[in-house]
Amino acid sequence: MKDANRNELTIEEAGRVAALARLKLSDAELEAARFELARVLGHFRQLETVDTSSVEPVFNPQDSVNKLREDTAIEGLEREQLMSLTEYVKDGCLTVPRTVD
Amino acid sequence: MDLLKQTAGGVGLLLADRKISSVELTADILKMTEERDEVLGCLITVDKANAMKQAQAADDLLADVGTGSLLTGVPMVVKDNISTAGIRTTCGSRMLEKYIPPYSASVYSRLQKIGAVMTGKSNLDEFAMGSTCETSALRLTRNPWDHKRVPGGSSGGSAAAVAGGLAWYALGSDTGGSIRQPAGYCGLTGLKPTYGAVSRYGLIAYASSLDQIGPMAQDAADCALVFSAAAGPDKRDSTCVQDVSGSLRAGLDKLNRDVEIVLSGGSVDKISLKGLKIAVPAVWREHALQPEIADVLEKTIKKLETAGAICSECDLPLLDESIPAYYLIASAEASGNLSRYDGVQYGSRTQAADVSDLADFYSRTRAEYLGPEVKRRIMLGTFALSSGYYDAWYLKAQRVRRLIKDYYQSLLADYDYILGPITPATAPEIGTSLEDPLTMYLSDIYTVAANLTGLPALALPCGFDKNNLPIGLQLTGRAYQDADLLRTGMAWQRETDYHLRVQQIRQLGPAEGNTNLFAGGGNEKIHQSLTGVAL
Amino acid sequence: MTYETVIGLEVHVELSTASKIFCGCPVTYGQEPNTKCCPVCTGLPGALPVLNKNVVEYALRTCLAVNCEISRITRFDRKNYFYPDLPKAYQISQLYQPIGRNGWLDIEVNGTKRRVRIHELHMEEDAGKLMHDPWEDQTLVDYNRCGVPLLEIVSEPDLRSAEEALTYLEQLRGILQFIGVSDCRMEEGSLRADVNVSVRPAGSNEFGTRTEMKNMNSFKAIGRAIEKESLRQIELLNEGGRVIQETRRWDENKDASFPMRSKEDAHDYRYFPDPDLTAVHVSEDWIDQVRRELPELPADRRKRYIGELGLSDYEAQIVTGHPVISGLFEDVYDLTKLAKDTASWIMGEYLQLLKDKNCGPENLSLSAEDLAAVVSMTAEGKVNRVTARKVLAAVIEDGVKPQTYIEQHGLAMVSDASLLEDTVRRVLAENPQSIEDYKNGKKKAAGFLVGQAMRALGGKADPQLLGSIINRQLSEA
16 A cells, blocks of 8 residues: 555645546646545545454445346447548548657 | 426426426426526537427327326436437546547436436536535536535536526436435435445536435435336346346336326325434534534434434444445556546547657646646545555555445334434535535534445434524435335424425526515515424 | 467457347447447446347357356355456456356367367456557547447367367367357457466476466467467576566567566455345256257367268368358258269369468358359369359459350360361361371370360360360370
8 A cells, every 4th residue: 555644645646637538628727636635645644543354445335236138139230320420531430649659 | 487386297297197298397407497497507519409399299198197206207307417319428527628428327217218208418526526616627616505605516417407496306416425415405306326226327527436316306205206117127237136026026026116106195104204223323413413403404303303203312433434435445446447538539628739658648638637626536546546555545544444334224223214404514605615625524424424324314304503504304214114114204394384385486586686585574474484383 | 398389268258249248238349439328338436237138149059069067056155356457446356156167179280189178158248448558648548339239258278289279269269260159359459368388398287387378369479478488487487587477468470478567456345246246046957948040060060071072171171160151061962962072173263262361261152052153164164264263253343144255255164076086186176296296295286285175175175075086186196
């Protein structure tokens, strides 16, 4: 557990989180985000006082299992429907800035 | 329009009896919407053509005797995070400002089948993240009770539309209180159903393990009609209950029949508060509640007891901890759910000319088109899941969630319901909440537990503050016993008339420059007569 | 210093289910871009995944086939990263509770057996495909492959040479094909491997720094890449350098690997359990049912062929190399009870046909009955092997029955001893020089005479009988 016992959040850490989340923040925005995050986390540290040893986490309140579907193929969307969601289309494909070599 | 005094069920009866037609009613309500919504700001999209088409279909359905339901042809609105094929679904975000989904949410399809008429898509906090509707990037919604104030959030547009007389019911979604809190602020009844009772397929996710779609309306009977139409298994949502035993359905069908009997002037024995065991957590009395809310709650307890309910004090550990648990889980899930808004396949895309690489492309798109509160929660969630922090923050929160869930379960083994406030205060003024996110988060303290535990919770009007703003109470019930919960809500509303006050608001409409419809001595009489039940 | 190469493989195999892992879109290959998609696999807002039951069944089958322990409770997790081929910006995969763990596969290279441990086996969804737009500086995105079910089979670093790695892969591919979970067409990308390579001084117990080459999809490239990468690392170490942990791209044309540009936030995938999916509980009954339906695995089949049918190791290896071939062998053997002859035909004529036609066993239409007829006729001496080859070709080209073809073309072998005696007598009479040569020790002359007699009989003579008659008449001459 790294740095979890610390209230402070460095600007580098905040920057790392913003980069992971793909949010371009200006220096001022980043500093504001760092401050807010640190403040919220500082308050949220009250969770540490709760003894959760040998407590299983809940990932979904609905605890049924094996929600499976039969392996049957059905028709999906027409390509035109899919491609109508954006104007960035060429030859039946979406286009994005160059990503492959 | 006189019909605004009616509930959805009441209008439904008139439609079913062919005393009015849906086409006329819908045309009227669209006109009303045009007049009122400029001030109220409830709707992001109004689709007149769609509404009139659905109204015609409803009339056809009603002409075919016995095929309609009590909601057939009754105009309503749908929160703008519920996908509607061919109709713009924005989530109140500039990111999805032009997004027209090619498919419909299961719940919308279900309502369409019974002849629902949707006039528009209602405003919400951006991606349902907020408690005031003010984080919406597209509209500012005003509380019909007092235009200086917020309608609550995130389903604020839905609440304001029903309270403002633009619709007879609305679909909202509730992740941490987003149905109950605006219902409370706007003097409405709202149900956060048991997690898994209503399909989430097509609900644009904020936090998948907490989100649930539910009804908002003038009373519990209307909520029962809407919930009954909305709930049911869906093979496209793995987390939607199969209801193998059919007990949820059976309970709803029975409730539906009872509602019809009541609406037709009959009486039903089982709608009663007598003998109900209600837990009242003592901790709420120690909390910093607005004095009138504390007052109203004490009176509510007395009133419940007078009606034959047995109210007992109980402990409620981990109430304070429910806030961090909720915000960590919701934000973590949101950080994943909202990553798809990257400008590639749909939604807005950065127009910057100097994009340096793919990461820059994503980062600019997201920074430009997502709002501050959304970014804040994405940051929090990303942090809680990131390497080295997962155990201490995310998993810890999920473990605390287990403790909360277990405690509620044990409490509900002994009691039928848990009673509490919805919010620490009544609707705040516009522009006073967003400055301090932490304080805003803390105001969700009474509502998030129902989402963490998945339990059904019902918001009911129970009084007014000194500004004549509505105060609500919250009843939390057992999982999948939503029908019983609604029945109890109906019983409460048979004993009281707090829920009727909104009729006046609906009829008055937003007079020019109006800031508080009940302010001043002139309206005090209405207040007196409406709350004239002996307490 | 001598070095040892250490290799670990992460094999991704596309399952041949009818529909995708979390939606009903068909699993296909080579379709027009973005025509096999729906709101779920393209991650439209609000769409939700529902798990395909067959994906779990196929994963269970594979777990049993590669000796994995099966998790009784298994879950899916979200792996978060941004890339244009991943429309949700997360891949639904398994990290915390994968379906299988601690498996193994025995391989044999040059007579040495090695047990390759399998660290884990998990289910996940495939991503889409990106193509470079040659006309503009942009990338084209096709989502058809999004949501195609994958199994990832992660080996421990137990392999020590390219040859071992390829043997492991071949064996694994054979198993996957046998149990019917995948067609494993590497050229279509339905079997791909990430290859981890490191080197260490021979005898050392510690691992060196490894590099990874992702998405390799041919055996040839994998073998070559392992050899070149271990050489590169050894040279680097010998020159006093050190290996950097990195992802490298293998360039087949340049016969070399190159470092990929590293992502600044690589490897913080923020995995967490997918709240849209419920857990899968795998009961003992379910496992038993899958086990009962599991076909005989290639290794068991080989053992049986060697022990019970008397095939050699090599023969057994070849006839169990592919499920279609193995099925053909089984069926032909059942009809003929001639194990050696059947193996000989499959390894000879049959494989040659595949090679000539440049096609896979699944694309060659040859029924077990027809091949069995050809094998039996030859063994019974009704036709000779050269003729039988013609018959087989005709069966495949024209779809005729072997018996019909032989009758129509009068190809039945001449085993009439008196006809052969007469013919040989005539041939000897016409070739006195050959008899002379034979008597003078040129045994080759007999072969010439056999050829002459065979020609006189239109090639249909029973070669054994003819040989013995010629030898007898020569010795009597």
